[in-house]
Amino acid sequence: MTGTSSSTTDSSPDKPLTLPLLALDIGGKRIGVAVCDRFAISVRGIACLFRKDQGWSRQALKLAEQYGCRGIVVGLPLNMDGSEGVQSADCRKAAAELRQLSDLPLVMQDERLSSWTAKERLYAQGLNEKKVRERIDQAAAAVILEDFLAAHPELKESLHG
Secondary structure: OOOOOOOEEOOOOOOOOOOOOEEEEEOOOEEEEEEEOOOOOOEEEEEEEEOOOOOHHHHHHHHHHHOOOOOEEEEEOEOOOOOEOHHHHHHHHHHHHHHHHOOOOEEEEEOOOHHHHHHHHHHHOOOOHHHHHHHHHHHHHHHHHHHHHHHOOHHHHHHHO
16 A cells, blocks of 8 residues: 555545446556456456557446446546646546546545555566566556555445445
């Protein structure tokens, strides 16, 4: 976990979130994609989409369908003081595009330090600089999803209720 904050913004989607979930780390060039299983036991990065590709949102939704996801978690890049900047506005715009194409519940998750955490994990696995660059986006999406799940233990608890 990032350890800085587990806050969720816009955490009340129109419909309740249920597992499994798809997570997106939306950057200016690339979009990391991660999923969790239906018990939220494992989270893994699965793809990297390219933002310039006009069909990125449909590709993301196709992955959500392929993995049986019932909701989407989008990383919201907040400044270290918690304020929103240009990148936050861009992510909100991308999230709005997804909302127009799908009725899956969508929430925004504070993603401060997710890329840093992902990079540390990848280096700890012994990967070189090139391999880290190739995998950083989907690894960051996995960190975002792990943070979201940690902040919402009720998602796991509802499975046992």
